[in-house]
Amino acid sequence: xxxxxxxxTALVLRAVAAGHHYGFDVMETCALPSGTAYPxxxxxxxxxLLRSRWEAASAAHEEGRPRRRTYELTALGGDALPTAxxxxxxxxxxxxxxxxxxxxxxx
Amino acid sequence: MSAARRGPxxxxxxxxxxxxxxxxRLASLLVPAPDRADWTEEWLAELAVNxxxxxxxxxxxxxxxxxRTEGWTMDVMWRDVRMAVRGLIRRPLLTALAGxxxxxxxxxxxxxxxxxxxxxxxxxxxxxPARVVxxxxxxxxxxxxxxxxxxxxxxxLHYAENAKSLESFAVFTQGNVNLIxxxxxQQLSSNHVTYQYFxxxxxxxxxxxxxxxxxxxxxxxxVVVIGLRPLRADVRR
Numbered sequence: 001x002x003x004x005x006x007x008x009t010a011l012v013l014r015a016v017a018a019g020h021h022y023g024f025d026v027m028e029t030c031a032l033p034s035g036t037a038y039p040x041x042x043x044x045x046x047x048x049l050l051r052s053r054w055e056a057a058s059a060a061h062e063e064g065r066p067r068r069r070t071y072e073l074t075a076l077g078g079d080a081l082p083t084a085x086x087x088x089x090x091x092x093x094x095x096x097x098x099x100x101x102x103x104x105x106x107x
Numbered sequence: 108m109s110a111a112r113r114g115p116x117x118x119x120x121x122x123x124x125x126x127x128x129x130x131x132r133l134a135s136l137l138v139p140a141p142d143r144a145d146w147t148e149e150w151l152a153e154l155a156v157n158x159x160x161x162x163x164x165x166x167x168x169x170x171x172x173x174x175r176t177e178g179w180t181m182d183v184m185w186r187d188v189r190m191a192v193r194g195l196i197r198r199p200l201l202t203a204l205a206g207x208x209x210x211x212x213x214x215x216x217x218x219x220x221x222x223x224x225x226x227x228x229x230x231x232x233x234x235x236p237a238r239v240v241x242x243x244x245x246x247x248x249x250x251x252x253x254x255x256x257x258x259x260x261x262x263x264l265h266y267a268e269n270a271k272s273l274e275s276f277a278v279f280t281q282g283n284v285n286l287i288x289x290x291x292x293q294q295l296s297s298n299h300v301t302y303q304y305f306x307x308x309x310x311x312x313x314x315x316x317x318x319x320x321x322x323x324x325x326x327x328x329x330v331v332v333i334g335l336r337p338l339r340a341d342v343r344r
Binding site: 022023033046067068 | 145166168170177
């Protein structure tokens with residue numbers, strides 16, 4: 001199962017690679033509506049570029065919040081990262097802009 | 108009085124939050140059953156940790172729809188249709204019952220709407236229909252078996268003279284006349300009317316004139332107003 005690398009999937013993949021592990025963080029970083037960001041995450045996970053798991057409930061409870069699902073890059077996702085970068089650079093070139101700096105590491 | 112009254116700001120924030128949660132729970136119905144619990148937990152957790160407004164929750168529907176339609180192809184959909192048809196054939200009684208229920212339901216709705224449309228929505232085809240009244244004679248005290256007593260010419264003259272609250276007044280009988288012209292004779296439906304008929308319905312013929320006083324008396328010259336449809340049919344020939 002492969003995923004078609006669109007600008008949205010490329011953006012989402014790079015956001016996860018840059019350390020945004022939660023769905024809403026990805027969505028905020030990419031400035032995508034949730035109805036676009038989430039299906040992109042699902043596609044990437046199904047294609048094996050991302051892996052999701054639930055964080056430990058105990059750690060979340062200590063912080064007084066429910067546990068959240070986290071997304072991280074797989075080896076396959078790492079391999080696909082250059083393709084994603086090229087896709088984004090191409091989009092920026094088409095728009096006549098300089099490529100933006102990679103998203104900041106999540107604190 | 109309620110002891111647990113909340114401030115307006117808190118109440119507004121709380122209700123927005125719960126609207127978003129209800130939205131996510133509704134959207135979760137679309138998610139395929141095996142994934143549903145995880146999916147709902149993920150969305151509710153994200154809403155709880157972040158500021159869970161509708162703006163952010165909106166996409167839950169798109170996400171749920173994506174998961175529901177993932178892997179839908181024409182083949183799969185046709186398989187569903189074929190399976191549904193086979194199921195209907197296997198239970199003909201149930202199918203017939205469902206069909207009859209639908210037919211009766213649609214029929215009853217159409218019938219009721221036809222009446223509502225004619226009575227309430229479409230006005231009568233003449234000006235100021237609210238000022239037009241019709242009446243019938245009844246005599247329940249006399250023990251007469253027929254519900255409507257025929258109207259006599261004498262009663263018409265009596266009313267026409269004495270009913271002061273009516274601007275104009277007419278009676279009519281419906282019937283048929285034979286029209287014999289150059290071509291085939293034809294039968295037309297007709298109304299025999301008293302002279303104020305066109306005043307009552309508030310319309311005048313667009314060619315010639317309506318009836319005038321005296322033309323409905325015995326011995327008067329016969330006069331006729333022909334409707335547009337038979338006139339056209341005759342002229343075309």
